[in-house]
Amino acid sequence: MLNRLSRPAVRLVERYLPDAYVLVLLLSLVAAIAAMTVERQAPLAVLRMWGGGFWALLGFSMQMLLVLVTGFMLASTPPVKALLARLAALARTPGMAIVLVSLVSLTASWVNWGFGLVVGALFARELAGQVRVDYRLLVASAYSGFVVWHGGLAGSIPLTIATEGHFLVDAMGVVPTSRTIFAGYNLAILAALFVLVPLVNRWMLPSDNEAVVRRPAPEPAAPMASCAPQPADRLEDSRLLAALVGLAGIGFLVDHFLGGGGLNLNIVNFAFLMLAIVLHGTPRRLLASLAQAIRGGAGIVIQFPFYAGIMAIMVESGLAATLSQAFVAIADADTLPFWSFIAGGVLNVFVPSGGGQWAVQAPIMVPAAEALGADVAKVAMGVAWGDAWTNLIQPFWALPALALAGLKARDIMGFCLIQLLVTGVVIGAALLWL
Structure with a gap:
C-alpha cells in the first residue's frame, strides 16, 4: 500500500x-x-x-559546510572506506539495504545530528555501489533517520532547558533530561520510530522496473608526487607532519571528553578533520579529498543567508509569535504539547533552527503551560519534535546530505512526504495520550 501511495507523492x-x-x-x-x-x-x-538578518547565520553556514567537507574527507580514507564496504556487504538485497541505512542513520542522528547527516549519506553512497537499489529511496532513507535528532542526546531544546542560567530559568526552572530526553513518552516515540521508519522506507521500495539505480562516480586515483621531488613535495607527502598534527588533535579530543565535555557541531567537525588527517596519511592525499568534497557545498553557501533573512522577518515582524499564539488559543492542559508540536512543525518551515524556534516560541508556550497547568517539559519537547518532524520536507537540513549523494531535493522529498505523514501520526499521538 505504501509503495502505491509513494508513487503519486514522488x-x-x-x-x-x-x-x-x-x-x-x-x-x-x-x-x-x-x-x-x-x-x-x-x-x-x-x-x-530581511537585509539586517541576512548574514546572521555566517558562523553556522561555515559549520555546516565543514560537516559536508570533513565528513567526506573522513569517509574517503582507506580504513573508513573499508569499514563502510564491510557494513554494506551485510545488505544482500535492496530491502536489506534500505532497512540497514535507515537504522544506521537513526542511530547516528540520535547520538548527534551533524554526525547522522554525514554518516547516513555516506553509507548510502557505499550501499549504492554494492546493491542494485533505487538510489532516490536509499538517500531518502538515510535522511529520514534525521527525524529523531531533537529527541536524542544532542537535542538543543532539552539540553538548553537543562542548563543552569538558561534564558527562561526564572519562568520554568532547570528541567532535567529525565523529564525530556529520557522521559517515558519520549523513549516510546523513539522506540516506535526506530521500528516504523525502516519499515515504511522498506515498504516504499519501487519494483525493479520502476527503480532509479545510480552508481556513485568512481573516485580519481590518489595523487602521486613528481619523479624528482622537491623539498615542498616532500612536505606534502610527509606522514610525520600529518601524524604530529592529527594525533595532537586527537589528544585534545581525549582531554575534552575526559574532562566532561560533550558532542556538539564543532567537536564533531574537529574529530572528523583530525581523524581524516591521520588516516589519509599525507597532506597531499587530504587536499585531493578536499578538492572533491568542496564541490558539493555551493547550496549551503548561497542558501543559508536567505534562510537567515527569512528568520529575521519571522521573528522581528511578530509572525512567529502570532503563529504560536494561534495554536495556544485552542489548547488545554492535555493538548498543549500536541499543539506546540504542530506549531513547531509549521514554524520550522520558515525558521529551520531548533534553538531559534525555542527562542521565539518559549516566551509564549511556557506561560501558557503555567496558566493551563500543562507539563512544561512535555510542551518543550512538543516544540522540539515539531522542529525535527518537518525537517523531512525542509531542504535546509538536507543540503549536506544531498550534496554528498549528488541529488536534488525533489529526488527524495516524495518519499520523505510519506514519512512525514506516518511519523506525524506517531509523534502527535504520543504527545496527546502518553
Whole structure:
C-alpha cells in the first residue's frame, strides 16, 4: 500500500518542487508578504529586517559546510572506506539495504545530528555501489533517520532547558533530561520510530522496473608526487607532519571528553578533520579529498543567508509569535504539547533552527503551560519534535546530505512526504495520550 501511495507523492514532488535555491527565494517572498499583510509591517521595515538578518547565520553556514567537507574527507580514507564496504556487504538485497541505512542513520542522528547527516549519506553512497537499489529511496532513507535528532542526546531544546542560567530559568526552572530526553513518552516515540521508519522506507521500495539505480562516480586515483621531488613535495607527502598534527588533535579530543565535555557541531567537525588527517596519511592525499568534497557545498553557501533573512522577518515582524499564539488559543492542559508540536512543525518551515524556534516560541508556550497547568517539559519537547518532524520536507537540513549523494531535493522529498505523514501520526499521538 505504501509503495502505491509513494508513487503519486514522488511524481508530484518531482514535477512541482523546484530546486532548493528557488524554494528559498519563494519562502522569502511568502514571509515578506505575510509580514506586511498579517502583521501590518511597512514594506521598508520588512526590507530592513530581511537585509539586517541576512548574514546572521555566517558562523553556522561555515559549520555546516565543514560537516559536508570533513565528513567526506573522513569517509574517503582507506580504513573508513573499508569499514563502510564491510557494513554494506551485510545488505544482500535492496530491502536489506534500505532497512540497514535507515537504522544506521537513526542511530547516528540520535547520538548527534551533524554526525547522522554525514554518516547516513555516506553509507548510502557505499550501499549504492554494492546493491542494485533505487538510489532516490536509499538517500531518502538515510535522511529520514534525521527525524529523531531533537529527541536524542544532542537535542538543543532539552539540553538548553537543562542548563543552569538558561534564558527562561526564572519562568520554568532547570528541567532535567529525565523529564525530556529520557522521559517515558519520549523513549516510546523513539522506540516506535526506530521500528516504523525502516519499515515504511522498506515498504516504499519501487519494483525493479520502476527503480532509479545510480552508481556513485568512481573516485580519481590518489595523487602521486613528481619523479624528482622537491623539498615542498616532500612536505606534502610527509606522514610525520600529518601524524604530529592529527594525533595532537586527537589528544585534545581525549582531554575534552575526559574532562566532561560533550558532542556538539564543532567537536564533531574537529574529530572528523583530525581523524581524516591521520588516516589519509599525507597532506597531499587530504587536499585531493578536499578538492572533491568542496564541490558539493555551493547550496549551503548561497542558501543559508536567505534562510537567515527569512528568520529575521519571522521573528522581528511578530509572525512567529502570532503563529504560536494561534495554536495556544485552542489548547488545554492535555493538548498543549500536541499543539506546540504542530506549531513547531509549521514554524520550522520558515525558521529551520531548533534553538531559534525555542527562542521565539518559549516566551509564549511556557506561560501558557503555567496558566493551563500543562507539563512544561512535555510542551518543550512538543516544540522540539515539531522542529525535527518537518525537517523531512525542509531542504535546509538536507543540503549536506544531498550534496554528498549528488541529488536534488525533489529526488527524495516524495518519499520523505510519506514519512512525514506516518511519523506525524506517531509523534502527535504520543504527545496527546502518553
